[in-house]
Amino acid sequence: NAGVTQTPKFRILKIGQSMTLQCTQDMNHNYMYWYRQDPGMGLKLIYYSVGAGITDKGEVPNGYNVSRSTTEDFPLRLELAAPSQTSVYFCASSWGSGDTGELFFGEGSRLTVL
Amino acid sequence: KNQVEQSPQSLIILEGKNCTLQCNYTVSPFSNLRWYKQDTGRGPVSLTIMTFSENTKSNGRYTATLDADTKQSSLHITASQLSDSASYICVVSPGDMRFGAGTRLTVKP
Numbered sequence: 001n002a003g004v005t006q007t008p009k010f011r012i013l014k015i016g017q018s019m020t021l022q023c024t025q026d027m028n029h030n031y032m033y034w035y036r037q038d039p040g041m042g043l044k045l046i047y048y049s050v051g052a053g054i055t056d057k058g059e060v061p062n063g064y065n066v067s068r069s070t071t072e073d074f075p076l077r078l079e080l081a082a083p084s085q086t087s088v089y090f091c092a093s094s095w096g097s098g099d100t101g102e103l104f105f106g107e108g109s110r111l112t113v114l
Numbered sequence: 115k116n117q118v119e120q121s122p123q124s125l126i127i128l129e130g131k132n133c134t135l136q137c138n139y140t141v142s143p144f145s146n147l148r149w150y151k152q153d154t155g156r157g158p159v160s161l162t163i164m165t166f167s168e169n170t171k172s173n174g175r176y177t178a179t180l181d182a183d184t185k186q187s188s189l190h191i192t193a194s195q196l197s198d199s200a201s202y203i204c205v206v207s208p209g210d211m212r213f214g215a216g217t218r219l220t221v222k223p
Contacts, residue, residue, distance in 0.1 A: 042213030105157030
C-alpha cells in the first residue's frame with residue numbers, strides 16, 4: 001500500500017548546488033503535483049502534470065523544473081539552489097483534476113539551502 | 115491576499131472537549147471544499163470533501179459544514195483525542211486548488 005513515495009526525506013544543499021526530488025505513485029493516477037509548504041503559509045503549487053509527457057507551471061515555478069516520462073514518476077529538479085528554496089516539498093497525485101479528484105500526498109521532503 | 119483564510123491560527127484544548135475550526139474563502143467560482151489533516155512531519159490526509167450543494171459532511175468525529183452563500187466552512191471535532199493534535203487545512207477548488215495556511219490544534223491530556 002505504498003501510495004505516493006518521495007525521496008529523500010531530508011536534504012541540506014549549498015547555494016548553487018543542484019538536486020532532484022523523486023516522486024513515485026503506484027495508484028495509476030494521471031494527475032501529479034509538486035507543492036512547497038512554508039511556515040505560516042498555505043501550500044503553493046510549483047508544477048503539475050495531467051499525464052505522461054505533459055507538464056505545466058503552477059503558481060511558483062521559478063527555479064524548478066519537472067519531467068513526466070511515465071505515469072508513475074514525477075521528479076522535481078532544482079538547478080541552482082537558493083536560500084529561498086528552503087522549504088518542505090510535497091508531491092501529490094489524484095485520479096481527476098482539482099474539481100473532482102481527491103489528492104493523495106507523499107510524506108514530504110525537507111530541503112535546507114545554506 | 116490569500117483567498118482562503120483560516121482561524122484560529124492555533125488552538126489548545128483539553129482531551130474530550132469539542133472544538134470548531136473556521137475557513138472563509140473568496141475563491142470564485144466555487145467547485146468544492148475539502149478539509150485535510152496534517153500530522154507533524156507527514157503529508158496532508160483528506161477528511162472531507164463537499165460540493166456547493168452540500169451543507170454538511172461527517173467523517174467519524176469530524177463534521178464539516180458549508181455555507182456557500184457566505185463562503186464559510188467550519189470543521190467541528192467532537193470528543194477530541196490526543197491523536198487529533200495536528201494541523202487542519204481548508205482547500206477550495208475552482209479547478210486549481212487554493213490552500214489555507216491551516217489551524218494548528220493541540221489536544222492536551
